[in-house]
Amino acid sequence: MELNKLENLLNTIITQSESELTSNLIDTLNESKEVLLKSYDSLANEYDKIINNGKKESDKLTKQIIGSAELESRNKQLAILEEYIEKVFSTVTSKLENMARENEYSKFLSSLIDESIKTLGTSDIEVSINDKDETIIKSVLTKFTTVKLASKRIACLGGIKAKSKNGAMILDNTIDARLANMKPLIRKEIATKFGVNN
Amino acid sequence: MAKSGIQYSKIAEIKGPLVVVDDVENAAFDELVEIQTTSGEKRLGKVLEVGNGKAVVQVFEGTTGLSISQTNAKFVGKVMEMPVSEQVLGRIFDGLGRPKDGLPDPIADKFLDINGSPMNPEQREYPRDFIQTGVSVIDGMLTLVRGQKLPIFSGSGMSHNVLAAQIARQASVVGTNDEFAVVFAAIGVQYSESEYFRRSLEESGALKRSVLFLNLADDPAIERIITPRVALTVAEYLAYEVGMHVLVILTDMTNYAEALREISAAREEVPGRKGYPGYLYTDLSTIYERAGRLRGKNGSVTQMPILSMPSDDITHPIPDLTGYITEGQIVLGRDLFRQGVYPPVNILMSLSRIMKDGIGEGRTRADHQEISNQNYDAYSRAQEVRALVGIVGKAGLTNIDLKYLDFGDTLEKEFLTQDVDENRSIDETLLLQWKAASLLPKNELTKVKDKFISMYYKSTK
Numbered sequence: 001m002e003l004n005k006l007e008n009l010l011n012t013i014i015t016q017s018e019s020e021l022t023s024n025l026i027d028t029l030n031e032s033k034e035v036l037l038k039s040y041d042s043l044a045n046e047y048d049k050i051i052n053n054g055k056k057e058s059d060k061l062t063k064q065i066i067g068s069a070e071l072e073s074r075n076k077q078l079a080i081l082e083e084y085i086e087k088v089f090s091t092v093t094s095k096l097e098n099m100a101r102e103n104e105y106s107k108f109l110s111s112l113i114d115e116s117i118k119t120l121g122t123s124d125i126e127v128s129i130n131d132k133d134e135t136i137i138k139s140v141l142t143k144f145t146t147v148k149l150a151s152k153r154i155a156c157l158g159g160i161k162a163k164s165k166n167g168a169m170i171l172d173n174t175i176d177a178r179l180a181n182m183k184p185l186i187r188k189e190i191a192t193k194f195g196v197n198n
Numbered sequence: 199m200a201k202s203g204i205q206y207s208k209i210a211e212i213k214g215p216l217v218v219v220d221d222v223e224n225a226a227f228d229e230l231v232e233i234q235t236t237s238g239e240k241r242l243g244k245v246l247e248v249g250n251g252k253a254v255v256q257v258f259e260g261t262t263g264l265s266i267s268q269t270n271a272k273f274v275g276k277v278m279e280m281p282v283s284e285q286v287l288g289r290i291f292d293g294l295g296r297p298k299d300g301l302p303d304p305i306a307d308k309f310l311d312i313n314g315s316p317m318n319p320e321q322r323e324y325p326r327d328f329i330q331t332g333v334s335v336i337d338g339m340l341t342l343v344r345g346q347k348l349p350i351f352s353g354s355g356m357s358h359n360v361l362a363a364q365i366a367r368q369a370s371v372v373g374t375n376d377e378f379a380v381v382f383a384a385i386g387v388q389y390s391e392s393e394y395f396r397r398s399l400e401e402s403g404a405l406k407r408s409v410l411f412l413n414l415a416d417d418p419a420i421e422r423i424i425t426p427r428v429a430l431t432v433a434e435y436l437a438y439e440v441g442m443h444v445l446v447i448l449t450d451m452t453n454y455a456e457a458l459r460e461i462s463a464a465r466e467e468v469p470g471r472k473g474y475p476g477y478l479y480t481d482l483s484t485i486y487e488r489a490g491r492l493r494g495k496n497g498s499v500t501q502m503p504i505l506s507m508p509s510d511d512i513t514h515p516i517p518d519l520t521g522y523i524t525e526g527q528i529v530l531g532r533d534l535f536r537q538g539v540y541p542p543v544n545i546l547m548s549l550s551r552i553m554k555d556g557i558g559e560g561r562t563r564a565d566h567q568e569i570s571n572q573n574y575d576a577y578s579r580a581q582e583v584r585a586l587v588g589i590v591g592k593a594g595l596t597n598i599d600l601k602y603l604d605f606g607d608t609l610e611k612e613f614l615t616q617d618v619d620e621n622r623s624i625d626e627t628l629l630l631q632w633k634a635a636s637l638l639p640k641n642e643l644t645k646v647k648d649k650f651i652s653m654y655y656k657s658t659k
Contacts, residue, residue: 067403
């Protein structure tokens with residue numbers, strides 16, 4: 001009798017434990033499923049984040065590589081263009097240096113002296129020239145009685161450097177100075193001929 | 199303008215950065231002058247005063263080494279001009295606009311007066327549309343608008359230059375195919391800083407759409423007067439002739455104002471506040487007012503001048519007068535900087551006055567203004583709560599106060615703080631704003647419409 005009771009009790013305990021265990025297992029399974037589901041979401045988020053960051057990084061690198069390459073090629077183009085512009089200038093300079101000092105040039109010198117007198121506001125000036133212009137300037141100066149020729153020669157392509165009597169004002173009207181003043185505009189013209197800035 | 203090209207050899211006086219030339223006839227105010235020594239060295243200057251046969255010339259490269267007997271001054275007969283063309287993009291110049299990158303002078307399309315031509319007020323268009331800087335606190339709460347002038351007030355040693363470089367690298371116009379360019383003028387910066395700017399733009403690939411003007415700390419101070427002007431001349435060309443949207447970053451305007459003070463002192467003018475000339479306001483306005491948009495022109499000039507406030511004093515004449523002219527300010531806070539927060543923007547002291555015209559539906563997002571207002575309001579409350587914690591401790595706070603405290607920390611850690619090379623889109627920025635706001639109960643979000651709350655509020659429970 002006692003044994004039966006004990007067996008019943010054991011059976012009850014076992015049944016209860018079984019049902020508790022099953023219920024726990026079901027709960028745990030559900031929880032695990034839930035965690036798994038959530039982790040899918042966070043995994044997907046994490047995945048998106050990694051992909052996004054990777055895309056950003058690759059965009060950045062692309063931008064960087066393309067930007068540097070474009071700049072480098074542009075800079076090389078600029079350097080080549082400048083080389084040719086300088087070639088044009090040196091050709092022009094040597095042509096100017098060796099040009100014939102004839103009638104046209106004499107008129108040019110007269111106009112430079114006229115301009116210098118007007119700019120300095122006095123006809124009492126002294127002009128400096130280079131060695132090559134020594135002969136031609138003498139004939140030009142016959143028209144300008146108040147203009148004196150400086151004894152010292154200057155190094156230039158041509159033209160004159162005018163100085164007021166007291167030496168306080170100087171006007172550089174040499175071809176070199178005029179060329180230097182006009183250089184930025186001439187560079188633009190040359191570049192246009194080469195097809196830049198069109 | 200005077201007859202051009204006359205060289206005067208009678209130098210009456212050399213005083214600081216000024217050279218007084220005698221027996222000068224017909225010189226014009228602001229005329230460009232070439233100062234020449236007998237050794238052939240040439241420096242540039244401009245006429246500051248003319249009269250009684252004298253001309254006062256301000257020498258940009260300084261007067262060190264010049265002597266009265268061996269110096270000539272050639273009056274060029276025109277004001278200082280900057281050669282401009284699209285070729286200036288990707289180039290690096292010195293403070294006077296001369297190439298510093300070893301490349302030749304750009305082939306000019308035009309030669310423009312560096313003082314600019316005043317904008318016809320009738321032709322001005324109201325600043326509109328958004329410039330994305332990729333910096334959350336600026337894009338989200340202090341939005342920069344095309345044509346605006348929005349200064350950054352900083353202090354010595356703070357990270358304003360890092361922020362400036364980040365903005366220069368990342369800034370862009372979104373939702374349009376219009377071209378964008380950055381003109382960056384460094385005024386009186388250290389060599390290491392100038393290298394940082396150069397490298398930063400080069401390495402990010404942003405240099406090809408940028409123009410850099412670098413005036414170093416050891417360059418003559420007077421050159422600093424010219425640097426912002428040449429930079430703005432290039433910006434105006436790119437904006438109004440080429441049709442680009444141009445962001446001009448000028449750092450550090452305090453160095454500019456100090457150069458102005460140096461000249462003013464040399465001219466023996468009556469000093470104003472802290473020794474700065476009385477015309478500091480007018481002078482600054484000739485720079486800041488060159489920002490804007492013009493009717494019938496595609497481009498825009500937006501300015502972001504950066505100035506370091508001596509002793510962090512916001513009432514100092516430079517930030518004070520700048521604040522009168524510009525449309526808001528971004529203030530960097532020493533406390534945040536000390537805590538290691540980058541960018542250390544003091545949100546509550548900062549303001550973008552015309553932000554409302556650059557954001558919202560069709561520009562950024564419909565909820566932008568409201569969430570920004572909400573966060574500003576809540577951050578202000580968070581600061582009050584922080585002050586309260588100092589007195590009663592956290593234990594004395596109510597639940598809602600604790601939530602505001604949490605909000606403040608999150609806003610600083612997640613929204614305000616970002617990496618130096620982190621470029622956030624406006625959507626990411628707004629997401630972070632909502633993330634912080636979602637720490638508060640819905641009923642605390644009184645500045646945002648319910649429809650936006652239902653769309654973007656994410657409960658943290």
